[in-house]
Amino acid sequence: MTGGIAAYKACEVVRRLREAGLRVTVAPTAAALQFVGEPTWAALSGEPVLASLWQDPHDVSHVQVAADLSVAVVAPATAHTIARMASGLADDGLTGTLLAATCPVIVAPAMHTQMWEHPATRDNVARLARRGVQFIGPQTGRLTGADSGVGRLAEPEQIVAAVLAAVRPRDLIGRRVLVTAGGTREPIDDVRFIGNHSSGRQGAACAEVARRRGAEVVLIAANLADPPPPGIAVVDVRTAADLARAVADHAQDCDAVIMAAAVADFRPRTIASGKLSKSSGSPPVELVPTEDVLAALGRSRTEQRRRADAVPPAGSGQVARATYLVGFAAESQPEPAALIARARAKLLSKGVDLIVANDISGGVVFGAERNHVWLVDASGAVEVTLRSKSLVAEAIWDKVAQSMNGGSPQPSEAV
Ligand code: CTP
Numbered sequence: 001m002t003g004g005i006a007a008y009k010a011c012e013v014v015r016r017l018r019e020a021g022l023r024v025t026v027a028p029t030a031a032a033l034q035f036v037g038e039p040t041w042a043a044l045s046g047e048p049v050l051a052s053l054w055q056d057p058h059d060v061s062h063v064q065v066a067a068d069l070s071v072a073v074v075a076p077a078t079a080h081t082i083a084r085m086a087s088g089l090a091d092d093g094l095t096g097t098l099l100a101a102t103c104p105v106i107v108a109p110a111m112h113t114q115m116w117e118h119p120a121t122r123d124n125v126a127r128l129a130r131r132g133v134q135f136i137g138p139q140t141g142r143l144t145g146a147d148s149g150v151g152r153l154a155e156p157e158q159i160v161a162a163v164l165a166a167v168r169p170r171d172l173i174g175r176r177v178l179v180t181a182g183g184t185r186e187p188i189d190d191v192r193f194i195g196n197h198s199s200g201r202q203g204a205a206c207a208e209v210a211r212r213r214g215a216e217v218v219l220i221a222a223n224l225a226d227p228p229p230p231g232i233a234v235v236d237v238r239t240a241a242d243l244a245r246a247v248a249d250h251a252q253d254c255d256a257v258i259m260a261a262a263v264a265d266f267r268p269r270t271i272a273s274g275k276l277s278k279s280s281g282s283p284p285v286e287l288v289p290t291e292d293v294l295a296a297l298g299r300s301r302t303e304q305r306r307r308a309d310a311v312p313p314a315g316s317g318q319v320a321r322a323t324y325l326v327g328f329a330a331e332s333q334p335e336p337a338a339l340i341a342r343a344r345a346k347l348l349s350k351g352v353d354l355i356v357a358n359d360i361s362g363g364v365v366f367g368a369e370r371n372h373v374w375l376v377d378a379s380g381a382v383e384v385t386l387r388s389k390s391l392v393a394e395a396i397w398d399k400v401a402q403s404m405n406g407g408s409p410q411p412s413e414a415v
Contacts, residue, residue, distance in 0.1 A: 003031020076110035113149030173214030203260030248317030298351025
């Protein structure tokens with residue numbers, strides 16, 4: 001912890017990390033202690049607080065703590081401490097520990113916009129990023145006073161998600177996975193289309209979590225609201241037909257396919273050339289069905305299983321008989337029993353292994369940072385309560401990895 005007003009939010013981070021079963025040692029700078037006192041950190045973490053290099057000089061606590069760490073997280077990180085980290089300074093318990101640590105380091109900056117945008121801070125952040133430090137935020141929003149801008153600490157939940165992701169087992173190493181994300185757009189004329197509100201954030205989170213857990217990932221991206229996560233092969237598509245072709249090209253040798261994309265069920269039969277003019281009156285737009293990509297994968301897999309030893313030819317749009325298939329079901333259905341029943345019907349009708357179902361009737365899911373879903377498979381339904389889309393993606397991959405790795409849950413890494 002470093003000395004920023006956002007230190008109070010770090011209390012929540014510590015509490016949630018402990019709830020997630022991690023052991024936490026807090027190393028506050030002297031400035032951090034001006035905001036939140038040592039007794040609070042000690043009570044929240046349940047561990048001795050590493051406040052100085054001098055409190056236990058014989059034990060060289062910072063070196064011992066550093067050797068034990070699975071991950072180090074600096075939240076909030078001031079411009080001053082980011083500068084000290086970039087320069088390798090080690091003049092207090094926090095920076096001494098960070099310099100001795102070999103674990104992944106996550107930094108959640110919090111400062112005024114001018115300090116974040118200063119060339120010195122930009123340089124320091126770039127240097128740390130080159131060394132593999134992962135940055136979470138800062139976000140844009142209300143700062144300490146009445147001012148607002150970029151520099152606000154990431155939400156505790158995002159920080160916790162990043163920490164959990166860093167300590168999770170890399171149980172997808174050697175796996176090849178395909179994820180579709182976003183919403184397709186079906187052109188009416190050269191400027192207009194029929195689309196949907198999907199931002200692609202849940203699918204992108206599935207792709208990013210799979211990469212972090214060691215998988216080789218192909219992301220088929222349909223009109224994403226945000227840039228795709230780094231380190232992933234991305235195939236950009238626009239329409240349902242583009243998406244179907246891209247899936248056919250990439251699904252065949254995948255261990256798992258997650259169809260998070262909101263694919264149009266219908267497209268205009270013809271695309272008017274140029275721009276339809278209202279002077280010509282209201283245009284009749286005839287809609288025809290698109291291919292149900294997920295159902296086609298389900299059918300292809302059933303066929304592979306029926307013809308046990310057949311290997312599908314490359315680029316055939318078929319999947320191997322062991323490929324794990326995940327579909328999404330966005331339903332206007334606030335009643336859990338009815339939502340689960342709809343998801344179970346889709347599980348059977350599309351011939352897939354898992355349906356991730358969510359209720360969209362409140363109108364808050366599309367574009368949101370968080371999601372509340374049910375994971376429905378042949379064995380039943382599990383609720384994943386409201387949390388970041390990244391943590392929802394972790395829960396989905398827990399389920400997929402458990403099934404691909406022989407049915408038993410992977411033991412979590414001790415922290
Ligand atoms: N899906 C697909 N191809 C389509 C439509 C949907 O692959 N043409 C996939 C989606 O990616 C999602 C799943 O099917 O994983 C469920 O989509 P959804 O629209 O909820 O279901 P539909 O089959 O379209 O049923 P309905 O619209 O009647 O609810």
